Amino acid sequence: MFDKVYDVIVVGGGHAGSEAAAAAANMGSNTLLVTMNLQNIAQMSCNPAMGGIAKGQIVREIDALGGYSGIVSDTSAIQFKMLNKSKGPAMWSPRVQSDRMRFAEDWRMLLEQTQNLDFYQDMVVGLLIKGEQIVGVKTSLGLEIKSRSVVLTNGTFLNGLIHIGDKNFGGGRAGERAAIGITEQLIDLGFDSGRMKTGTPPRVDGRSLDFSKMIEQPGDVTPQKFSYLETTKPLENQRSCHMTHTSAEVHNLLKEGFDRSPMFNGRIQSIGPRYCPSIEDKINRFSEKERHQIFVEPEGWNTVEYYINGFSTSLPEDVQYKALKAVKGFEHVRFFRPGYAIEYDYFPPTQLTYSLETKLIKGLFFAGQINGTTGYEEAASQGLMAGINASLSVQNKAPFILRRDEAYIGVLIDDLITKGTEEPYRMFTSRAEYRTLLRQDNADLRLTPKGYDLGIASLVRLQRMERKHNQSKDFVSFFRKQSVKPEEANPVLESKSSSPIKQSDKMFKIFSRPNITIDDVRKFQAVEDYISEHNLNDEVIEQTEIQIKYSGYIEKEKNNADKLTRLEYVKIPKEFDYTQVKSMSYEAREKLHAVQPATVAQASRISGVSPNDISVLLVFLGR
The missing domain is CATH 1.10.150.570 (GidA associated domain, C-terminal subdomain)
Known part of the structure; x- marks a missing residue:
């Protein structure tokens, strides 16, 4: 049945596996994606959203390199928000609310249109090893499929165990069986393994909710996009999320079930995500808080299913239901399914090299939750890098590695393989010491040339990036050269309580003032004429503003990065x-x-x- 030797086999069709398969195939490697259920490729197992603080930067970086996550986020978006807009641009983080079903469908369609990529539905139960080299995989049907490299992206499926109250059963996700065999073989080969936990909240029927009792959370008035490509237009219509809160009554009802909670009665001993705790963990750890936020997120354009963000739980289903009914707006709630916790195997990532290849077995790569991370974006970025490096390894080329000053992806991988992790790792802007350089707006400038050299970023993408770079560079030069007279500048300056000028001054100097924005300087006729004459888009204008307003900070951080990265060589x-x-x-x-x-x-x-x-x-x- 499989009479050829593949260059790359990717095991698992989640976010990491999908990006790994796409990257390897787009680099010309004969690639096979093996997954337990082809209907669930790139399934959003938890919340129906992409991006967020630091995570949005990662999606932009994936897109800049030529990955698919940004494109699919745009085609399946139902709401867009730029978070932290009140702070400096280093903190701006894009986030989309996604149509869960369309997200998975769009990923499947993109992968099916990718050259050099085959698919097979089966469970991989073992690896074929010859000496210290991977040579293929073995499936539950007894098939042996040969390959020169293998990327494991098993997510939460390795010996997965689902907990709901005092019930537990094997599974990698609700309604799907766990994967067995691989952990035991890797341990026999000398790998260290551990157990981690994550959880998910109930899904409910939106027709049973009273949104009038909640606070509406609309998207941005002028929404942007994730992908730097013009594959889609920004959203014209959006669906709102809503916010409500728990209460002392809700907390008391939840506490009634603590003796049946697998978290507190000892059945779950593995460590869960610190920054996304379950509702029972929150009311236990933060007992002084009288209420916690609950975000009510639609699952798509047309479905009535809603995701209850902030109410992740493994309590018995009757306790979940009783407590959620006490939340404002949920008095008549109907469940689609209860929340649950899941325990799964992972392998401490200090056993990997920077390419995400294992140190023990040549040609074997790990990506995603198998490395102890949590989150779609963290998984997708590792998948992209593992797919790239698996392809490079079979071509006998040097690995592709990103430094900490080049990308959040570089920070993520360096943190994992250098420090390891004993709890699910999640990316934050605070983890990046060069976050002024690693902004979401300049990911294409940083990474698209690298993606083009690898063969995964298209010429169209590179040309668009170069046009943006050249236009913003020329616009900055315009501000450095162009002067403005007091009679034109002072009305603008005085309206912003900024000191007036007594003689003509360079626009760059005026624009550099902290309280002067691009909207202010566009009141100068020469600026508006330049924008119109050169047909500058919002992306170029924003990039120019950042380069001018933060030029001192950017230069200082570049110098610091240059000093510290000398040791990288x-x-x-x-x-x-x-x-x-x-x-x-x-x-x-x-x-x-x-x-x-x-x-x-x-x-x-x-x-x-x-x-x-x-x-x-x-x-x-x-x-």
């Missing part, structure tokens, strides 16, 4: 013997031996390795 030989560096602390030698960092910069970020240890290492390396 100081390589440490493979299998370096740290025991011979006697003047280094014992803890540092132990940690460095375990992680086997590729560069001195990576070594410096390992917990327990001091600046003095790095100095000793540099001397020992002859630097």
Whole structure:
């Protein structure tokens, strides 16, 4: 049946698997996507949304490199919001509410239109290993499919166990069976594994809710898009979300079921996501709070199903129902299905290299929740990188690696393989020390040339990025050269309580004032004439404003990044013997031996390795 040897086999069709398969195939590798159910490709297992704080930046980066998540987010969007708009542009984070069914369908259609990509529905139960090299996979039907590399993106399916109150049963997602066999084989091969937990809230019938008792949460008045390509237009119509709150009564009703909660009676011992806790965890940890926010999110354009964000739970279904009925607007609620928790196997990511290839088995890559992360966006970005690097590995080319100053994806992967994680890892802007450089608006400028060189970003995408770059660069030069007279400038300045000028001054200097915006300087006739003459779009205008307003901060951060990234180029030989560096602390030698960092910069970020240890290492390396 499978008489050819594939370049890349991707196991799992979630967000990581979909991006991995698309990337490898678009780079020319003969690719096979094996998943347990082809109807559930890129399924939104949890909330029907993409993006958010730091996550939106990741989706933009995936899109800039040539991935599909941004495009599908746009084609399936029902609402768009730019979060943190009141803060500086380093914090602006795009988010879309998605049509869950359309999201999965659009992903499936895009993948089916991708050259070099085959599909097969079956469960992978084992890996084919020859020496220390992956040579294929084995399925539950007994098929052996040969390949030069394999990307595992198993999500929550590895020995998945679903909990609802005092009931539990095997499963990787509601209504789907767990995957067995792979964990046990990897442990036999010498891998360390662990268990993690995540959860999801009830889904309810929107016809049973009273939205008049809730606070409406509409989308942006002028919505933008995720993808830098012009595949779709910004939304003209949007669906609103709504917000309500729990109460002391709701908390008391939930507490009645704590003795039947798998979280509190010991049946769940694995660690859940710190920043997305269950409702029972929230009222237990934050007992001083009288109420918590509940966001009521539509699942699509036409469905009546709603997702109850903020009410993730594994309590018994009768307790969930009773407590939710006490929430304002939910008095007559009807459930589609209760919330549940799920435990699953993961493999500490310190067992990987920067390419996401395992250190023990050549050609075997891990991406997504198998690495201990949580979130569609984190998974998709790892899938993209693993797919790229699996393809490069079979071409005997150097791996593609992003540094911390180049992308949030670089921060994510460096954090995982250097520090590891003992709880589900989620990306935040605070994790990135160069977030002024890593903005959502400039992901294309940072990454599209790299994606084009790899063969996954199209020439159209590159040309669009170059046009944006050149137009914004020329517009900045215009502001540097163009002067404005006091009689034209002062009315604008005085309206913003900004000091008037006494003689003509450069527009750049005026525009650089903290309280002066692009809307203010557009009142100068020369600016409006320039925009009209050069047919500048909002994207170019926004980019110009950021470059002018934050030029000092951007330059300073670039200089800091340049200084620190010099150590990224100081390589440490493979299998370096740290025991011979006697003047280094014992803890540092132990940690460095375990992680086997590729560069001195990576070594410096390992917990327990001091600046003095790095100095000793540099001397020992002859630097």
